Amino acid sequence: MEKFDLIIIGAGRASGLAVNAGKAGRKVALIEKSTLGGTCPSRGCVPSKLLIGYANVARGIKESARHFIDSKIENIDKKKIFEKTNRYIDSIDGAYARRLNENVEVIYGEGSFLSNYVVEVNGRKLQADKIVIATGTKPIAPAHEKAWTSDNVFPLLGDIPKSITIVGSGFIACELANFFDAIDIETKMLVRNETLLGNEDEDISNIFKEEFTKNVDVAFNTTIEDIDYQEDSFKLTLLNSNGQKQEHLTHRLLYATGRESNAGSLKLENTDIKVNERGYIVSDEDLQTTVDGVYVVGDANGKYMLQHAAAYEVNHLSKVLLEGEKSKVRFKYMPHGVFTDPEIASVGMSEKKLQEANIKYVANTTDWLASAKAQSTRLKYPRTKFLINPDTYEILGCHMIGPESATMMHQVLAVMHIDNDIRHLKDMIYIHPALSESLLPAAIKVISAVKKYNLKSST
Incomplete structure (x- = not known):
């Protein structure tokens, strides 16, 4: 039996915890069945966004006519695009490995539990009082083996x-x-x-x-x-x-x-760790499973299956395990983006979800055309939709579609994070004529709609 201070199963975002634990002098076993860094940098959000960069340039050329510019693409060197992307992917494992010090042992293989605090990998039996499960998810299997x-x-x-x-x-x-x-x-x-x-x-x-x-x-x-x-x-x-x-x-x-839980490979039947009806590992607000000292972060818990959620959880758990942090992990608001054409950003509840939950709200959708920068795109579809609590002016949901929506959303997130009052977006100063200036009329209009709603309700 080999003893460690900390065992981490899955070296994606949780590799950051291994880095911090190693620096703190803890003896760490970091188990990974594929490449360090996990899905996001090697086969998920990062390479896919690199590809979208090429797509955006190609789309811009193809759609230049709306700017009264005639242009055409002579050639797209697909081989170069793919080679460049693969070169980045090939560099990931080494880049993550260089962040680790001598206190962290990387073990390539598939880890599984023999008991609550014993993990087996490649025939080795590892024991630790603190174990972190960060095994992510896997794609639902395709209908054909060649797909x-x-x-x-x-x-x-x-x-x-x-x-x-x-x-x-x-x-x-x-x-x-x-x-x-x-x-x-x-x-x-x-x-x-x-x-x-x-x-x-x-x-x-x-x-x-x-x-x-x-x-x-x-x-x-x-x-x-x-x-x-x-x-x-x-x-x-x-x-x-x-x-x-x-x-x-x-x-x-x-x-x-879609994607599904990876928990089936962990042999949790040898432990007291519970999974829910969807196969994801059950955890509390401390990120702890049903076994004391065994934690789960990222997609493996099935709660917020987003890289930035995993990063937040790992950062919090690092403070808990290494600095004695006592606070619970709580996500005030969980935003996401869809990086395609058109781009989308969203935070909070949709109108349908509010209706299903019987939550009182006021909705307003505003185009971006008050912003000269938005006008310069010569696109008519960009919109911002606000869903507001009429009693408190709290932003219950914000949904955007248009260029750089995910970047613009951070202005809304800042307000939501501080005290979540839509009126701050109306009162603040905007750089004119920046793209984000389109949030100003959106805020003004939904605030006006809230006032009309409240006036009507009081009469």
Whole structure:
């Protein structure tokens, strides 16, 4: 039995905890079955955003006519794009390893529990009083063994697709479809219903659907009835809601239909650690599982499956384990972005969720055209939607669609984090004519709507 001060299973965002623990002189075992850094930097949010950078440039050239500029793309060097992205991915493991000191032992392999405080990896038995589970999630398995998922598409980017079909309607599907289509790879999306980005506020997702489908070929109400793989391509039999069938040929097939828990590989049946009905590890406000001293962070707990949530949790747990922090981990508000074309940012509840919860609110949606910078994009669809508590002026939800939405959202987040009163956005000074200036009329209009609501309610 090898004894450690701390065992960490999963070297994604939790590798930061290993860095801090090593600096503090703790003996750490860091177990990773793939590459250090985890999904985000090697096969998730970071490489996908690098690809979107290329897509944005290509889209700008293709859509230059709306600025009265005639232009065309002579060539897109897809090989260079993929090589550059893969070079970044190849550097990840080494970059993370260089942050660790001699107190941290990296063990490549799949860790599993023998008991509450004993973990086995590569035949070695490791024991610690403090264990952190940070095993993330995995893509739901595709319907064909030759099909890609978001976890293996990036190492395969050297195999440049002649065409690609993407199954799914969430942010991963939309981000990748936007990229492939923008760089002139024939792209088709298959969606089983009529909605894209169904978790977004309905008004925002409707605008997104209208704009996104101007570029990307999306077959709604469509499923795959049969897959025939031969000669390095897929022949798909598609079935729509009217019962009509259609043959579709594609070089590559990618499934982006969601992710699921990785907990099955941990052999938790050997422990007192509990999972919920979805298979995610149960934890409390201390990030502790049902076993004292065993913690879970990131996607493995199934709560907020976002990289910035994992980073926040790891930072908090680092203070708990290394500095004696006693406070609970609490997320006041959890924002997210969808980095495609159009870009979306969201925080708080959607209008539908407020209605389902029977929460009183006032809604207002405002375009961005009061901002000259927004006008300069020559786009008419950008919108900001506020959902406000009429009694307290609290921002219950904010949803944006338009260029740099995720950046603009931080101004709203700052207000929400301090004391969450929409009136601060009306009273503050904006740089004129910055893009974020479009938040000013949005705040003014929703505040006016709240006052009218309250006046009507009092009479």
